Amino acid sequence: MGTMGEVWTNTGSALASLVFIYTIFERFFPYSLREHFEPLAQRLVGLIYPYIQIKFHEYSGERFKRSDVYDYDAIQNYLSKDSSSRAKKLKANTVKGNKSIVLSMDDHEEITDEFEGVKVWWQSKKHQSESRAFSFYPKADESRFYMLKFPRRDRQVITERYLDHVMSEGKTIEVKNRERKLYSNNPSQNWSGYKQTKWSHVTFEHPATFDTLAMEYKKKEEIKNDLIKFSNSKDYYKKIGKAWKRGYLLYGPPGTGKSTMIAAMANFLEYDVYDLELTTVKDNTELRRLLIETSGKSIIVIEDIDCSLDLTGQRKQKKEEEEEDEDETSPIEKQMKKDQGENKGSKVTLSGLLNFIDGLWSACGGERIIVFTTNFIDKLDPALIRKGRMDKHIEMSYCGFEAFQVLAENYLDAKEEDDNELFDEIKRLLEVEEIKMTPADVGENLLKKSEVETKEICLERLIEALKEEKEEAKRRIEDEEKKKKEEEETKRKKREEKKIKKEENGIAMKEI
Numbered sequence: 286m287g288t289m290g291e292v293w294t295n296t297g298s299a300l301a302s303l304v305f306i307y308t309i310f311e312r313f314f315p316y317s318l319r320e321h322f323e324p325l326a327q328r329l330v331g332l333i334y335p336y337i338q339i340k341f342h343e344y345s346g347e348r349f350k351r352s353d354v355y356d357y358d359a360i361q362n363y364l365s366k367d368s369s370s371r372a373k374k375l376k377a378n379t380v381k382g383n384k385s386i387v388l389s390m391d392d393h394e395e396i397t398d399e400f401e402g403v404k405v406w407w408q409s410k411k412h413q414s415e416s417r418a419f420s421f422y423p424k425a426d427e428s429r430f431y432m433l434k435f436p437r438r439d440r441q442v443i444t445e446r447y448l449d450h451v452m453s454e455g456k457t458i459e460v461k462n463r464e465r466k467l468y469s470n471n472p473s474q475n476w477s478g479y480k481q482t483k484w485s486h487v488t489f490e491h492p493a494t495f496d497t498l499a500m501e502y503k504k505k506e507e508i509k510n511d512l513i514k515f516s517n518s519k520d521y522y523k524k525i526g527k528a529w530k531r532g533y534l535l536y537g538p539p540g541t542g543k544s545t546m547i548a549a550m551a552n553f554l555e556y557d558v559y560d561l562e563l564t565t566v567k568d569n570t571e572l573r574r575l576l577i578e579t580s581g582k583s584i585i586v587i588e589d590i591d592c593s594l595d596l597t598g599q600r601k602q603k604k605e606e607e608e609e610d611e612d613e614t615s616p617i618e619k620q621m622k623k624d625q626g627e628n629k630g631s632k633v634t635l636s637g638l639l640n641f642i643d644g645l646w647s648a649c650g651g652e653r654i655i656v657f658t659t660n661f662i663d664k665l666d667p668a669l670i671r672k673g674r675m676d677k678h679i680e681m682s683y684c685g686f687e688a689f690q691v692l693a694e695n696y697l698d699a700k701e702e703d704d705n706e707l708f709d710e711i712k713r714l715l716e717v718e719e720i721k722m723t724p725a726d727v728g729e730n731l732l733k734k735s736e737v738e739t740k741e742i743c744l745e746r747l748i749e750a751l752k753e754e755k756e757e758a759k760r761r762i763e764d765e766e767k768k769k770k771e772e773e774e775t776k777r778k779k780r781e782e783k784k785i786k787k788e789e790n791g792i793a794m795k796e797i
């Protein structure tokens with residue numbers, strides 16, 4: 286068998302002959318007879334040249350608009366997968382949004398691929414325009430394209446399945462290579478005009494992973510499995526008629542790793558993160574418009590959902606409290622409360638938020654995860670967190686011994702077998718004494734403060750801090766009880782005063 290170069294040359298001359306024959310045919314054959322001969326001619330062509338060629342241009346009709354029906358970049362990524370081992374000449378290029386350099390085959394290089402037993406040939410080509418006119422656009426006269434050649438008899442396999450396979454594989458590679466982004470929503474006054482964007486973004490580079498996350502091993506594995514199952518279940522979700530979305534509610538005290546967990550999830554799944562600040566969203570319509578602009582393979586996050594909105598029925602309660610102890614609040618506290626109220630210009634309502642989530646569940650394609658975080662799960666409306674909206678509730682809690690072990694290994698390379706006594710003491714304090722310390726505080730104590738600090742010093746510091754925390758907790762409980770008693774006492778006094786006043790007023794009225 287000749288080389289591929291020879292095959293292309295032969296193909297070229299065969300094509301030239303065909304064009305010649307076809308021109309003669311068009312000129313001299315009566316029109317009425319042509320339609321009878323055309324199928325025959327097609328078959329003849331098929332016999333002489335049993336291949337089909339398809340071109341995939343880098344740019345579609347419009348100048349500098351990338352072709353996106355069959356995405357050139359996706360083909361490039363697909364072919365880069367193993368072209369580096371097969372093509373002789375490679376070129377390095379950065380594809381828009383990719384974090385690493387992509388090696389692809391150089392111009393006029395050719396590689397073969399096989400799909401369902403069909404062999405196909407890909408060539409990277411460059412078309413140079415004849416025009417020598419001056420152009421403002423660098424290399425505007427140069428257009429690149431990929432040429433796919435395959436046997437005519439396998440047309441169906443290629444057009445119906447192979448091309449889809451190339452696109453989806455290419456896009457998967459693109460997602461893996463791309464730089465991930467952290468989006469935050471812009472206030473709506475910035476939505477109009479030049480450069481109108483609803484979301485601004487920076488590169489997402491948070492280093493948290495499930496390995497660095499301090500949590501019980503079993504719980505962590507469960508979450509990881511849940512995420513893996515979700516991201517692989519496109520067909521399953523389709524089969525059961527559910528949109529490919531999942532909601533997580535992370536709840537727990539401050540500093541227990543809720544935000545860190547979101548970063549770990551995003552890094553684990555390689556998703557983008559949309560951090561939605563609800564207080565700057567004016568109303569429900571704006572909320573929906575923001576949603577429409579999010580892309581697939583993303584995590585939409587609403588942090589501190591209980592503080593973002595009055596979704597909790599707290600307001601009424603708060604007002605009552607305010608009225609009761611109006612005199613006791615300091616001017617600063619009053620001002621803070623007032624400011625908070627003013628900043629809460631958002632008119633997003635609970636039902637708006639529910640629609641946002643449900644709309645999200647049904648309207649948009651592509652996998653999405655929505656995560657709410659809160660410090661107070663009890664304050665949230667049950668409708669907001671029911672299964673189906675927030676499918677998985679994850680409690681982020683105070684540091685247990687297993688979580689401590691993760692931190693000790695990450696921060697100090699300290700393991701139980703090496704530092705047995707110190708670990709035992711910490712275990713006793715956490716499990717027997719049940720001292721509550723957040724992973725954030727444990728981490729802070731374990732952090733080496735200078736080069737000379739050994740891991741033993743850090744572990745001992747943590748033991749001291751835990752003991753102090755125990756004392757502190759005791760004091761807090763005592764103070765709280767004292768405060769409670771005092772409050773009850775003042776309330777009782779107030780009630781008595783009111784009662785006396787009423788009685789006095791009653792007597793006065795009677796006298797009148």
Ligand SMILES: Nc1ncnc2c1ncn2[C@@H]1O[C@H](COP(=O)(O)OP(=O)(O)OP(=O)(O)O)[C@@H](O)[C@H]1O
Pocket residue numbers: 497498499500537538539540541542543544545546660681723724725726728
């Ligand atoms: N479970 C954890 N594993 C590892 N690091 C943690 C964990 N929890 C807290 N940290 C550390 O403490 C810091 C604060 O944690 P994070 O911001 O995730 O807490 P949070 O639960 O989101 O708090 P808040 O409710 O105040 O938003 C992080 O920078 C992280 O380094």
Ligand SMILES: [Mg+2]
Pocket residue numbers: 543544545588658
């Ligand atoms: Mg947080």
